[in-house]
Amino acid sequence: MDLESAMTIAAAGMKAQSVRLRVTAENLANAESTASTPGGDPFQRKTVSFANRRDAATGLELVTIDRYGVDRSPFERRYEPGHPAADAAGYVKYPNVNPLLELADMREAQRSYEANLNALQLARAMIGRTLDLLR
Amino acid sequence: MPTATNAVSRAALAAYEAATRRAREETAAPAAPAATPRFEAMLRQELEATRDALRASESASVEALTGRGDLQQVVEAVTEAELGLQKLVAVRDRMISAYQEIMRMPI
Amino acid sequence: MQPRVLLFELMSGRSRWLAERQAVLSRNVANADTPGFRPRDLEPAGFADLLGRKAGGLEPVRTSPVHLAPAPPERGAFRTVDAGGAEASPSGNAVALPEQMQKMAATELDHQLTTHLYRRYMALLRTALGALQS
Numbered sequence: 001m002d003l004e005s006a007m008t009i010a011a012a013g014m015k016a017q018s019v020r021l022r023v024t025a026e027n028l029a030n031a032e033s034t035a036s037t038p039g040g041d042p043f044q045r046k047t048v049s050f051a052n053r054r055d056a057a058t059g060l061e062l063v064t065i066d067r068y069g070v071d072r073s074p075f076e077r078r079y080e081p082g083h084p085a086a087d088a089a090g091y092v093k094y095p096n097v098n099p100l101l102e103l104a105d106m107r108e109a110q111r112s113y114e115a116n117l118n119a120l121q122l123a124r125a126m127i128g129r130t131l132d133l134l135r
Numbered sequence: 136m137p138t139a140t141n142a143v144s145r146a147a148l149a150a151y152e153a154a155t156r157r158a159r160e161e162t163a164a165p166a167a168p169a170a171t172p173r174f175e176a177m178l179r180q181e182l183e184a185t186r187d188a189l190r191a192s193e194s195a196s197v198e199a200l201t202g203r204g205d206l207q208q209v210v211e212a213v214t215e216a217e218l219g220l221q222k223l224v225a226v227r228d229r230m231i232s233a234y235q236e237i238m239r240m241p242i
Numbered sequence: 243m244q245p246r247v248l249l250f251e252l253m254s255g256r257s258r259w260l261a262e263r264q265a266v267l268s269r270n271v272a273n274a275d276t277p278g279f280r281p282r283d284l285e286p287a288g289f290a291d292l293l294g295r296k297a298g299g300l301e302p303v304r305t306s307p308v309h310l311a312p313a314p315p316e317r318g319a320f321r322t323v324d325a326g327g328a329e330a331s332p333s334g335n336a337v338a339l340p341e342q343m344q345k346m347a348a349t350e351l352d353h354q355l356t357t358h359l360y361r362r363y364m365a366l367l368r369t370a371l372g373a374l375q376s
Contacts, residue, residue, distance in 0.1 A: 009265060224369055
């Protein structure tokens, strides 16, 4: 593995963290999205998991999205009889999203993204410095 | 272990010795005989000092490259070796041009 | 036969080691959230490791240090070791980002040192060789 590999690996890391950021942002944006029909299910929290797999094109092990999933924890139920999505008993199902957790996850994803970016920049700096020797 | 820098300094020493010997032979009579050996001795001393500085620089660099070694030491050793070599080259260039001037003198 | 210039061989080996280390560290950072992933690092390379090479075939002889070096014979990769601590996340991931960033910074500085040394010794050689011409 060399510096070019380092750049490829870091770029894959950035891509993966971007996906994670997007998913977390979507969860946050839909934290209060209920169904439109009575008794219907609201927005269900989405999850994403990573895996380190060999990429055929480059021959390197790159981090990638293992799968997209949904969080199966129960929905929150609030008593709102006047709500369009209220069921017969007057309860509305709300998404199983905790905004605080999503925010924390977003911060982590951002931090990891920046760490990967830093790795990319360092590898590029090292290549650049070697090239400079030719000047 | 022989290195290019050591081989070069040895070759340089040989070249200087040859140059001084010929300069002395050509201008034997007018030059003060007592002064010339002292000059050669001084030159040899300079060469050896530079060679030592180059060796020190090399070993400090090897230390740094194998993960040990003090950065400050490397900086000092390399700088000193570089300065020593440049000084030597300056002296040598002056000597060669003086020799050439002497050679151009009509008999 | 002209002996190989030790110092330049070391610098070349060191450069290679640092490049590979950077790739290993990048891999760690990219997998900071991969379940079960444990970070790795290169074993510190000593004198012999930096110069190490597989038994090679014939190589053209360099009669002067300023001649371009022939492409080096196939060299093996450096050894990696598990560098994860005892602490791991619930998913089994053992990567600590601050540690990885610190190692990367050290690698970068080492690379600067190696490259600068290379420049200086090349300049030294040119100065010395200049003295032999004319």
